[in-house]
Amino acid sequence: MDKRFVIVIGRQFGSGGREIGVKLAEKLGIPLYDKEILATIAEEKGIAHERLVGMDENIQGNRLRNIGMQAGKSLLGAGYLYETDHRSVLGRDQVFQWQSELIKKLAAEGPCVIIGRCADYILQDDPNLISLFITAPFKARLERIKRLHPEYPKESYETHAELIRKTDRIRSTYYNYHTDREWSNVRNYHLVIDATKLGIDGTVEMLADYVKYAVG
Numbered sequence: 001m002d003k004r005f006v007i008v009i010g011r012q013f014g015s016g017g018r019e020i021g022v023k024l025a026e027k028l029g030i031p032l033y034d035k036e037i038l039a040t041i042a043e044e045k046g047i048a049h050e051r052l053v054g055m056d057e058n059i060q061g062n063r064l065r066n067i068g069m070q071a072g073k074s075l076l077g078a079g080y081l082y083e084t085d086h087r088s089v090l091g092r093d094q095v096f097q098w099q100s101e102l103i104k105k106l107a108a109e110g111p112c113v114i115i116g117r118c119a120d121y122i123l124q125d126d127p128n129l130i131s132l133f134i135t136a137p138f139k140a141r142l143e144r145i146k147r148l149h150p151e152y153p154k155e156s157y158e159t160h161a162e163l164i165r166k167t168d169r170i171r172s173t174y175y176n177y178h179t180d181r182e183w184s185n186v187r188n189y190h191l192v193i194d195a196t197k198l199g200i201d202g203t204v205e206m207l208a209d210y211v212k213y214a215v216g
Contacts, residue, residue, distance in 0.1 A: 005215050006107040006126065008119035010133040010175075010183070013167035014141030016195045016203075017134035018115055023204045025113040028211065033106055034115040041098050052095065096178050116171070120188060121179040130214055132207065133189040138164070140196045190214075 007024065011017020018034065025032035042049040100122045106112055107123055120131040136144075138161075145152065145160045152163050175183035186192045191210065195203050 003111075003128070003215050004108075005111050005128040005130060005211070006119075006123060007111075007113045007130045007132065007211060008123060009113065009115050010120060010131075010189065011116070012135050012141060013164050013171070014145045015134045015136040016144065016200050019200055020134055020195060020203055020207070021113050021115050023200065024207050024211075027204060027208050028111065028113075030111040030113060032113040032115070033103075037099060037102055037106075037114075037117060040102060041095070045098065118175055118178050121175075121181060129190075130211060131189045131191075133186070133192045134195050134203075135192060136194055136196050 007021075009017055009021045011020075021034070022032055038052045039049055041047070042052055096118075099117060103114060103117065103119050103122050106114065107119075107126060107128075120129070123129045141164055142160055145164060149160075152160060172183040175181070181188050191207075193203060193207070197203075198206055
């Protein structure tokens with residue numbers, strides 16, 4: 001397929017959406033962009049990469065440092081975040097703008113897959129956009145996260161179920177904040193897929209055929 005197109009994938013946590021994106025990009029022979037987006041911004045702007053990680057699909061950041069809680073609430077309300085370097089402040093809207101510019105640039109360069117980061121909204125006017133959302137029943141997501149990440153509850157969360165709910169809530173809040181849409185609204189996407197129906201590999205095969213027909 002020589003025609004330019006861009007596949008963007010939204011996903012519920014634990015649905016297998018990222019794995020599907022990786023395998024779909026490999027099958028189609030096109031690049032995938034996920035964490036690389038933040039790394040590129042950090043390099044271009046001369047910002048430590050770890051300072052951006054807390055803003056990755058998250059409007060709250062990882063933590064506030066060296067400021068009182070009231071000052072922290074004020075900064076958050078104004079749209080700013082203290083990150084790991086307490087000497088400076090990053091605006092979440094500024095970071096989103098940088099991210100939007102890079103996503104548009106990547107989409108214009110040729111076929112690719114982009115994971116999350118409101119890419120469906122950012123590229124909504126691109127006629128070559130293929131917007132997907134990967135979902136799965138909660139029980140299936142819980143089993144997958146327990147299998148792949150048994151260490152998670154020992155870190156920050158009491159249970160895997162809590163981790164799933166909080167991660168979905170964080171992604172939803174980030175998406176709703178930066179767009180005029182709701183993350184869970186199926187009308188935002190060209191195709192919404194329950195990954196448990198065909199499994200990861202079966203879903204990839206089906207999506208590859210869908211993309212070929214959509215691109216023409």
